[in-house]
Amino acid sequence: MTITAAATAEDTSLHALFHPRTIAVAGVSRKSDGQGNKFIRRLRQANYQGRIYPIHPVETELEGLRAYPSLAQTPETVDYAFVAIPAEGVPAMLAQARGNVRFVQVMSSGFGEGGRGMALQQDLLDAVRQGGMRLLGPNCLGTYSPAAGMSFIDGQLFLPGSVGVLSQSGGLSVDIIRNGEYRGLGFSGVVSLGNCLDIGPCELLAHYLEDPSTRVIGAYLEDIRNGRQFFELLRDAKAAKPVVLLKGGRTAQGLRAAASHTGSLAGSEQVWKALAAQTGSILVDSLEDFINTLVIFESSRSLAPPFDGRTILFGNGGGASVLAADALGKLGIDVPPMSSGTTQALQALGVPAGAGLENPLDVPANILERSKGRIAGSILEAVALREQPGAILMHINMPVIMGYRQGALLDELMHIVLELRRELSPAVRLLLVLRSTGQADYEETRREYTQLAMQAGIPTFLDLPSAARALHALRTYSRFFHSRHA
Amino acid sequence: MQYADTARHIFEHAKRQKRQALDEPSAKRILGLYGIPAPRSAIVDCDVDAGAVLKELGGRVVLKLISPEVLHKSDFGGVALGLEDSDEIRAAMAIMSQRCREKDCRIEGFLLEEQIQGGHEIVIGGFHDPSFGPVVMLGLGGIFVEILRDISFRICPITRTDALEMLDELRGAALLRGARGGMRVPDEIVVDALLSVGGENGLFFQLSDAIGELDINPLIVSPQGAVALDARIVLASE
Secondary structure, three states: OOOOOOOOOOOOOOHHHHOOOEEEEEOOOOOOOOHHHHHHHHHHHOOOOOEEEEEOOOOOEEOOEEOEOOOOOOOOOEEEEEEOOOHHHHHHHHHOOOOOEEEEEEOOOOOOHHHOOHHHHHHHHHHHHHHOOEEEOOOOOEEEEOOOOEOOOOOOOOOEEEEEEEEOOHHHHHHHHHHHHHOOOOEEEEEEOOOOOOOOHHHHHHHHHHOOOOOEEEEEEOOOOOHHHHHHHHHHHOOOOOEEEEEOOOOOOOOOOOOOHHHHHOOHHHHHHHHHHHHOOEEEOOHHHHHHHHHHHHHOOOOOOOOOOOEEEEEOOHHHHHHHHHHHHHOOOOOOOOOHHHHHHHHHOOOOOOOEOOOOEEOOHHHHHHOOOHHHHHHHHHHHHHHOOOEEEEEEEHHHHOOOHHHHHHHHHHHHHHHHHHHOOOOOEEEEEEEOOOOHHHHHHHHHHHHHHHHOOOOEEOOHHHHHHHHHHHHHHHHHHHHHOO | OHHHHHHHHHHHHHHHOOOOEOOHHHHHHHHHHOOOOOOOEEEEOOOOOHHHHHHHHOOOEEEEEEOOOOOOHHHHOOEEEEEOOHHHHHHHHHHHHHHHHHHOOOOOEEEEEEOOOOOEEEEEEEEEEOOOEEEEEEEEOOHHHHOOOOEEEEEOOEOHHHHHHHHHHOOOHHHHEOHHHOOEOOHHHHHHHHHHHHEOOOHHHHOOOOEEEEEEEEEEEEOOEEEEOOEEEEEOOO
16 A cells, blocks of 8 residues: 555644653543553653543543543644544544644554455544644554653653664564663663654654764664665765664565566565665664664763774673684674784783683683672773774673673673773774573673663673674764765 | 766657566667767568678677567577688577577567677676665676575665775675786776666666666676677566
């Protein structure tokens, strides 16, 4: 389907979608069990500062708020209308808005998904045009905007950040928020787009590219109708902000019946790769790498210094370091030998025997323990000064390190890592991997330290291969950026 | 652009003849308009004085069947390589004519081309992606495309940087750059050919409404330049 509502609003800015001063809510019940009730409770819990107007044909008060019979009758213009009533009733409700609503989010489904409800879909489009509003959805979760106190997820709202996400799957947008926030990401916005009958990926992308509170953009896409426009937006932006793309259904489209040889070789997968190569976007294959890539971009304070890929590995666990060096090597990221001058400088530090002072640097826990971790800082400062690496990738085997003095050694090491970040030049990326076994005893500590490190500008990962892939993404981005902005 | 107008005339003509694809001489004429030459050639029929043409083209020649029903000339037996005199040319024409009679294919003539010596075979193609529009492809010829799928794609229009990165992306790029003592082809030769197809002023981007799909296979590249040995241009469906 390519039906699209005419762009009615002269002001095409999506600002109010993220920062509505007034919200109308349809789908609120007296029994307090509707989606609208939940939505209002979440707004209140998140300390939403604007006005809330429940819409109900007969009730006059709901959730302790005065209710209004229609969208046209609220005391002031509605920036954002949340609509979660049965699909059949939606068109009539919107048609009566009389220009009083700027954006409507229709949560309800039944508008053409799976080929059913096509007539209702047309009714919805007609109603949106008649009511004079822009439509988000239908069949979507709407806007997640922590800065405004808007959420479609239960529980404590996290602090806002600088990652803007658009998603063509509601469920995946929940995954992105939950996984992302657990990993220390903060969002300027996450929008679940649903069926994209009006507002689609291009408009959201354009918004995030312009939006000063968004530094990094992520998109989960399934079916893009204005692919050409999406490509041109990305191309013209010249990677001014990193864009991470997760595309579902890249191979399902399959090969086209082709009259030419070239046509038979081309699949959707190759074209998405081409788009990424031409626009400096990062195309990832999984939700995990979507988050990992957003992590390295958001937590890096400055993306400006070129990143050549030369990486110093440091950690406790020689085998893990060797495997990490292999993983980096496969991605074309160099773990170079250090100069003899650097090695001599490290030997002069008096590191006890048992530590490997080549790159990868391997310093076992018992040696770290002897100086209460301080040797780690001394080694890395010396290496950073002499080698000027593109990145230092530090990994900590938590169960081992936490075995020393009831976790005190881990606290000391984390203190040293944070201190190191303050001292290093922005041209040296510092990445942290907090390795664990997934046991509950370590998870809470890992989560807390991840938040702390991320806030300090240290991208933090769950495992070394993830960090390696994120470094690869950073290098791809950096190369593109500097080749196009030379 | 004047050559765009000329190209459009060729497409109009083919459309009036209800063709699905341009014949090879027309396809090569369009490539020529956009800066990709074809071998020197002559269109002949069975009665031609092959000796005179042979003298004109010099050395060995290639004979190719021109028939609107034959889409894959090599598979059909519609290509004869390395012909050296008029007897060989006549014999090859006779065999192709016989095959056409058997398969009920029309013969519109024969293409006699100088046989190009040396150089690397590459493939440049174009097709329309349903989401992103015209896309250009680059691959190394022969097994590299067929079996190893050593190919790269970009959405049109491509820039010079894009074209160079397409070449860099090929695992076989080293061969074009003289690996293992082979002929070294300057990158610009390949890059210019790619831009002639998929660049802002390239034929596929300029004529993307008229061209459905495009194959230049093989395109021979050498330090002297690029020459299209075969070209297939499928018309856009209405």
